[in-house]
Every structure is written in C-alpha cells, then in structure tokens.
Amino acid sequence: MKLIPSVARKNGYETVLSLDSLQDVLLSIRSDFAFDTEVSGRHPFVDTIVGISLSNEENKGYYIPFGHAAPETQNQIKKDAALNALSILFENGSIAKIGHNLKYDLMMLRHEGMTVKGTLYDTMLASYLLNPNKPSHSLQDVSFEHLSYRKRTFQEVLGKRASFAEVSIEEATAYAAEDAALAFELKELLFEKIKDEGMEKLYLDIEMPLIRVLMDVEEAGFKVDDIRLHDMSKELARELDAIQRRIYFLAGEEFNINSPKQLSRVLFHTLGLKPGKKTKTGFSTEVGVLEDLAESHDLPKEILDYRSLSKLKSTYTDVLPYLINPQTGRIHTSFNQTVTATGRLSSSDPNLQNIPIRGEWGRRIREAFIAEDGSVLISADYSQIELRILACLSNDQGLIDAFFSGIDVHTRTASEIFSVSMEMVTQEMRRTAKTVNFGVIYGISPFGLSEALNIPKEDAKKYIDGYFQGHPGVKTYIERALKDARQRGYVTTLFGRKRPVPEITSSNANTRSLGERLAINSPIQGTAADIIKIAMIALWKSLREEKLKTRIILQVHDELVLESPTDEFKKITEMIRKEMEGAVDMAVPLQVEIGHGRNWAEAHG
DNA sequence: GCCGTCACG
C-alpha cells in the first residue's frame, strides 16, 4: 500500500519568500497546475487569504505566504505583490486550473479581485461523479481512498489557534503545499477514471462549467424584506400563544408541545388516544398520525396548527433577517454540488430551496423575497419535467403522445385507471391520478400509494394495475432499471451520471425494496438535475454574451429564479424560454412556465 | 450528536 504520495516522497515542499523566487516559480509553471488558497477562517465573506500553494507536474509543492501573523510578518511577500505576480498564471486562459473544491478558492480569489480563467478540473467533483453515495468528498477522504494517503486535517493543523494566520510558515508550507500537490496527483488519477466510466462530457461540459455559474448565483444573493419578516414573527408569536392556551386546556395540563416525547405521553397516556405507527424511540406523533387522531379528539388539530406555525417561525421568519449580509443587504446561500446521490444540487446556510410556498403563511413568507428597486423577479419552472423524462426514458407511447398533444397527463392517467372517458374525469379522480403518477416516479407499491391516498391497499393495487395496463413502456423501463442495478450495480441518467445501488443485493428485504425504488427513481430525478444544470450554463452564457444585467439568483430543482432590471425584462423572457426548453434534445418537448412580479410569490403565479 | 419532525422539489 502506498502511504506517501509521490510528491512528498520526491521533493518535499518549498516556501516562496521573495518576489524574485516567486517569479522563478511562475516561469517554471508552463502548463496545468493545482492550487489551494489558505484562508484565515472558513467563511468566504468574512475571511481573507493568508497564502496560496501551487503544484505542477514536476511534483513540486510551493507555498506563498503573505498573511501570516507576527513574528513572521517580515518573512513574507506583500499580498498585493504576490497576487499581482500570480495573476500571470491565474488569468492565463490556456493554462488549466486544478483544485479541490474550486468554487471556494475561486470565490476567495474573486474577493481579492482575481479572475481565474481557463479550464477547471475539480477533484472534489471528480470524486463525487465517481461515487455520489459517499458521505464526504473532503480532500482528506478522497486522498485516503484513492492514494491511500493519510492527510492531516485543517483542524489538526489549526490546533487551538484562532486562525490559520497564526500557523507558522514552516508548518503552513508542509500543509498547504501538500494540499496542492495532492490535488494535482488526484486529478491525473481521477480524470482517467472519469473517462473510463464514460463521464468525461458530464464532468467537462456540465459539472466544471457549473462551478462558475454557481459562484455568480451565490454572489448575487436574494433580497429579503427583513421588516416584514420581523412583523410576521411577532404575529406568529401571538397566534402560537393563543393555540398554546387551547392546547393546555384540552390536555388538562401544561407541557412542552415541541417535545415529541412529552406530546406522546399526553396523547397516548393522559388522554388515552390510540397510538398509530411507532418510531425507534416510541409512538409517532407525525402529521399523518395526528390527522387520523383528529377524528376522535380536538387536541390533535390544535397540535397540527401549532406545529406548522412554529416551524415557519423558528426556521424562517425568526432566522432569515439575521442572515442578511451587511455588505450586500442580501441573503447568500451556498450551493452544494457534491451532496446528493442523484445529481441534484443542495442549498444550505441558509437552505433557500425549501422556502415555504403552501398556505397563507407560505405565500406571505415568499412575499418577503423581493426584487431590488427597478428590477423584477422572474420565476421559470419546468412543467412536469420528471414525467416528461419518464416518457423519454421509457419510450412509452401513451406518455409521449400526451406530451406532444398537450393534453393533461393526470387527466389522461385518471381516464385510464378509472376506465372512463377524459370528459368524465372528476377533480377527485384527477387528484388520485396525479398521486399515482408521482408514485410511479418514486417506485410505486400498493402500500405506499394506499398511505398517500388514505385508501385500502386493494384499491391502490387496482389503480397500479390499471396504470401499467395502459403503459407497457413504463413497465419495461422499470424492468430494465432493476436489471441494470442488479447486473451492473448502478443505474445511469440520460447524460451518463451514475448512481451505485448496493442496496439492491441486500439480504434484508426492506433494504432490497429500497434499492429497487432507488433504481427506478434515480435515473429520472438525476436526468432532471442534468437538464436544469445544462440550462443554467446555457442561460448564464447567453446573459453574459448579450451583456445583460439580469442575474440567475436561485435554483430550486425544477425552477430558476432571476432578477431582471425592468428595461431588460421584456426581451429576457424569450431568452429564458429558449435556453431552458432547448437545453437538451429529447423525445418529448420540455415546457417552461414563466411568471414575474415584485416578489417571489407574485412571480410564481 | 442523534432523533423526530417538517419545510421544499
């Protein structure tokens, strides 16, 4: 087993302490190189770069310190001089840039005024594509997996020090230069594997270009009306207080409503209500259970109201005003490109992909997400993208016809499973059919459908049988997905993204069933993720080429939110439609619904 | 730090 990467073994690392020696290093780097920025802390908006490491094919590792604290301050290159010299490399578009989590380093450099040009090779994203099931793609973990090398963590080097600026230059060099060297070595290895796995295009044409798009989306941020959110918090507090009093009265005692344990005692012991399903730790008090209990007592309904309002207050109206960046006056999320097993993005700190929309309070919260004065918000969402992808992947004639003729797919499904003509389909039948269509995408089972619709399992089974009778293509798709997963161990999207499904060979029947559902769902969800990523890149490029000020400010899986100056807004709609609907060539047309308004609630309308 | 719960697609 290889324990030390060739870099460390061959050359050790060098600290670059003068402008002259930096020039020598820069001249020696004539092609692709890896780099890493060392930062005082861990936040791209408040922290600053204290040093930059470089590594190239000569298997050298260099560290250029410029922000370390006393007593070493005199042993460094001035930051401006260092960055200025380095710009020769960074701004050279014909030299590719290699790194681990490049979005972070590129963002740090952008804040220092540096524009990094050239092809990107991000080893974190390479690791993610090779196995999106991994819980971590940190440089530590990836180096260990692919190079069998145990690398010190940032935390270990930091120790008790408050900032990386306090770390001695000697120690910083060993750590930082190694990071760059590891990234260089990993790139050579992982990119070969990416090619072997047939994911070169996915990597180079989708994930790498997306880095720059996400940087701009994160930097743009979303304006929120903090006064309005604050007022809503006060209003919610009064509402919650009133519900709380009714709950204590109905329960005959005071208790912590937010504690599932205490609530469970009140419901199932004090009041003697009949418990439904269980959790690992006791009886469940989740929404489905409380809805059933509401038939026999007044308390569960009050708990449901309390829970939903409490959620909105604690997660959104209380918190969002404090997340406004003082410099920009806006909220900036982080988009995570290496988290989900299917290829979707995720959003965190804060999560702007789960902002409420349902109900009166959901609408009011979205009304607090607003456009800058002189601009409008545009919401553009793919209509039924997952069903369209199912149509495409399954080649099911019925589904394809439905999307080509423009008839409502849910109504069509309803007419099939209820054996009535399209004209005879009621709202109730359509609602049921919609759930069936969703169910198919999730890897339907009679039990799951019966739970979702609150109907007997036998009825659910009839609907499912009826569905597959009319959709032989979908049946075939499912069989092929299961066969792929069992034989190859993974399933793929339309663009070659892979998801290993080890669950499918589990000896545990539940886990195995889960694996089957994953095999069915992942290609659909993952292809949708591929498509919107392609659209984001195309739209971003188009906006730049036309030198427009309109910005993409959010992605929510099948929706893009843009902020557009009012004088651009008119012509922008057609550009959005063109880039999103035309992002990929598919067996069914893609349809995008576009709305606009002063706030996100209006724009979605 | 895990659990249950629930916000979104």
Next chain:
DNA sequence: ACGTACGTGACGGCA
C-alpha cells in the same frame, strides 16, 4: 410476515 413512497437541510428536544 414485514413495512417502504424519491431527494434534501434546519430546528428543538434530549441524552
């Protein structure tokens, strides 16, 4: 006989 809808992230409670 069993018990599951797919994918996330954040919060409060509790050990």
